[in-house]
Amino acid sequence: MFVTDPARASILLLTGLMVIGLGFFIRASTKDRIEVARFGSLQKADALKQAVLKYFQARAYRPIAEDSTADTSTVDMTTLVGLVSPSIFMAVFCRP
DSSP: OOOOOHHHHHHHHHHHHHHHHHHHHHHHHTSOOOOOOOOOOSSOHHHHHHHHHHHHHTTTEEEOOOOTTSOOSSOOOOOEEEOOOOOHHHHTTSOO
């Protein structure tokens, strides 16, 4: 089926581009979002840790259990995990 009408050809082209863009959008929206950051501060470690934990817990993050085999004598690390509710609209497009 060859399209000779310029209006139909442009509609077909734009529709194809939108389908490709939708595919990339859906693929990107299903990826895990992991962020690692390091910050420095002049505050005491205990006060700063409590303030940061309070801040993130107010935004639906929670601390997870740390690995007991790790060497924690030099670095005090806490891992926080956040859970975002899924989009019902986007769940239709996800693979099972």
